[in-house]
Amino acid sequence: MKILISLTTVMFVASVQSSSIHLSPKGQDGQSVSDNRSPGTRARERLMNTLLANYVKSVNPGPYDGSPLQINMSLSLINLDSVDTKERIIETHSLLWMTWTDERLSWNPSDYHEVNKLHMPTDSIWIPDIDLLNNDGDANKPVSDMIADVTSDGSVIYAPELHLKSLCETGQEAPEAARIARILGSSELVCKLLFGSWTYDTTEIKLVTPSSQMDMSTLIRLSADNFHVKSTSVEVDHKTFNCCPNDENKKKLPIQFATFTIVISNNPIYRRGYNTR
Numbered sequence: 352m353k354i355l356i357s358l359t360t361v362m363f364v365a366s367v368q369s370s371s372i373h374l375s376p377k378g379q380d381g382q383s384v385s386d387n388r389s390p391g392t393r394a395r396e397r398l399m400n401t402l403l404a405n406y407v408k409s410v411n412p413g414p415y416d417g418s419p420l421q422i423n424m425s426l427s428l429i430n431l432d433s434v435d436t437k438e439r440i441i442e443t444h445s446l447l448w449m450t451w452t453d454e455r456l457s458w459n460p461s462d463y464h465e466v467n468k469l470h471m472p473t474d475s476i477w478i479p480d481i482d483l484l485n486n487d488g489d490a491n492k493p494v495s496d497m498i499a500d501v502t503s504d505g506s507v508i509y510a511p512e513l514h515l516k517s518l519c520e521t522g523q524e525a526p527e528a529a530r531i532a533r534i535l536g537s538s539e540l541v542c543k544l545l546f547g548s549w550t551y552d553t554t555e556i557k558l559v560t561p562s563s564q565m566d567m568s569t570l571i572r573l574s575a576d577n578f579h580v581k582s583t584s585v586e587v588d589h590k591t592f593n594c595c596p597n598d599e600n601k602k603k604l605p606i607q608f609a610t611f612t613i614v615i616s617n618n619p620i621y622r623r624g625y626n627t628r
């Protein structure tokens with residue numbers, strides 16, 4: 352009986368030893384795979400894990416002093432896709448640039464192999480719910496909105512690509528063009544793209560438009576159906592909405608929106624305007 356027990360013990364120990372012998376080459380293989388990662392990749396992985404460890408993406412960033420979060424906005428026009436003069440609707444393709452600072456996403460590059468910039472998936476960090484407010488139809492969904500660029504000082508750059516359908520008004524031709532417009536029967540449309548957030552009021556976010564014009568440097572096709580971009584302008588407006596029609600005291604705080612105005616004309620005198628191709 353004693354012999355049998357000790358024999359079982361010997362067999363058990365032997366099997367543990369053999370399985371540990373069997374396991375150790377596997378462990379070494381795992382090690383060699385992780386060794387293939389460059390120090391930069393390892394630093395970026397460690398940084399991504401550290402930044403997101405206690406990050407609550409539904410909470411908006413804001414300066415410690417309680418002032419609103421500044422969001423810089425600009426719009427780069429890529430294409431003027433179509434102009435519907437009857438319905439006064441234009442379709443455009445553009446990039447909406449938004450930059451802000453999220454202090455939770457800052458780090459010291461010397462702690463991370465001098466990594467200064469990280470591409471972060473937009474579904475893992477806070478992104479403002481800024482949308483086209485005067486949209487028409489459902490052509491406003493971002494084409495791509497997957498990545499934001501984050502720099503070590505906590506500044507975030509997010510630029511969704513947008514296909515927009517917007518309503519326009521008939522414009523007033525300038526005096527020198529009006530005579531030609533009358534002869535040719537040409538017309539002008541003023542199209543305003545209003546971007547803002549329905550949820551964050553002016554105490555929480557502050558929209559800033561550093562440039563007074565839209566960016567045309569990314570433009571691929573600036574003319575559609577004989578219409579050309581004549582001019583653009585950019586400004587920030589406020590609007591106060593009544594939340595509860597019967598209670599004047601419960602006025603909602605003002606909402607801000609960045610207004611990007613595109614003036615297009617099919618008067619041939621503007622043909623050379625921005626259309627340098």
Ligand SMILES: *[C@@H]1O[C@H](CO)[C@@H](O)[C@H](O)[C@H]1NC(C)=O
Pocket residue numbers: 423450451452506507559561
């Ligand atoms: C926003 O634009 C201003 C210039 O108008 C600039 O000083 C500031 O650094 C910008 N902020 C961010 C987060 O890019």
